[in-house]
Amino acid sequence: MPKAAPAEDASASLPGFAEARPVDEPHYLGHRARLKARFLETGPEALPDYELLELVLFRTLPRGDVKPLAKQLIATFGSFGGVLAAPVERLMEIKGVKEATATDLKIVEAAARRVAKGAIGKRTVLSSWSALIDYCRTAMAFDDRERFRILFLDKKNALIADEVQQTGTVDHTPVYPREVVRRALELRATALILVHNHPSGDPTPSRADIDMTRTIVEVAKPLGIEVHDHVIVGRDGHASFRALRLI
Template sequence: MQGGGKRAGGVGSPPTIAEDSPAPHYHGHRDRLRARFHETGGDALPDYELLELLLFRSIPQRDVKPLAKDLIQRFGSFAEVLGAPISRLTEIKGIGPGVALDLKIVEASLRRMAKGAIAKRPVLSSWSAVLDYCRMAMAFAEREQFRILFLDKKNAVIADEVQQTGTVDHTPVYPREVMRRALELSASAVILVHNHPSGDPTPSGADVRMTRELIDIAKPLGIAIHDHVIVGRDGHASFRGLGLI
């Protein structure tokens, strides 16, 4: 039986916009923001506008400026939005699992780029790239992680491994296991890295004691501890730079 007043496109189809209907107001904003990015690059944009540019592709049919501002307000910065776990991202109204996954893909891509900057290069001559990678990989994690960069005789990275993941303020570290892995990889040196989810990278007394224990075990084995770096949202701390190694 044929019913009257049925909209073309079938049940469940979205309403169509007449050809003479004005485009949604945010279309012009998107064009202007893309033009600004093209002209000046991302460094000239505030965090929320750079985030908008990412959200344009994930959410094509909505004004995402308020959403981008909500995300920055909740997490603090562009980097912290990308570093947030999916479970927390989806707590924000308007962020579904698909959008959250898109953001995590961007984070993984940036991490891969940062890792590529230190791959097969003497890390002591590209120290700023090492710090950038460590911050990208760990600074915004919600739990402590203990990472080790294993180096060969030329101080190039031969392995990058997260040895332990702990709680918000503690990660168990087993020095003999660290050295066992270094010997397995024939590493000549290591760089220790862990994060402080609190944001403050200041070494604790336990951090100092653990590092010195590792140095004592590594020295007879001919393995150097080049540095122990702590990263957090508020920056980083280098044991060597602080005179602790």
């Protein structure tokens, strides 16, 4: 005799029962799939910083719920960009961030800088000003120390070299105008764009910034080297000496 079919489980007809997660399936697996799908459907602009950071952490931390860690990192460093720019040592102070995770975050930062630099590398710098500002902010806005960078340009205003000349403290970078001009002569540059960051976040030029810039202009001009601009970047935006009529 054939066996009777097992009685149908009445609970299977309850609303939502078919979608119920198996008891042993971690809750974060569904979240990861949904977040990836939303990223593909709506793009990164639709995601808050912590969710974009989660997507990065998925690659380096394949198991576990990374949302609390992503939120902690954003709270500590202020933004997605701030997390990427943070030194490895500081990242590893956060519980759950080991060297491999910190290294992966720095790789993402390096990739972002390379992409931003590529946007200005093969074009006349002055014709791609927004790309230049994006690059400067990507490279320096979230740094925790002041750095003085120089973009050396040829007579067509194409980029010859991009160099960090000095690294200072949280609120000061020593700059030597004659060294700036000497390096420009070595590279046969005919124009410069000076860039430095304010770790405080406020890009407003200080009196020292203004005096230093004018000194460089005075030393460079007799040698046929023009200072097109001095740009200060910070978390809160940027300031252009040219736009402010300071040079």
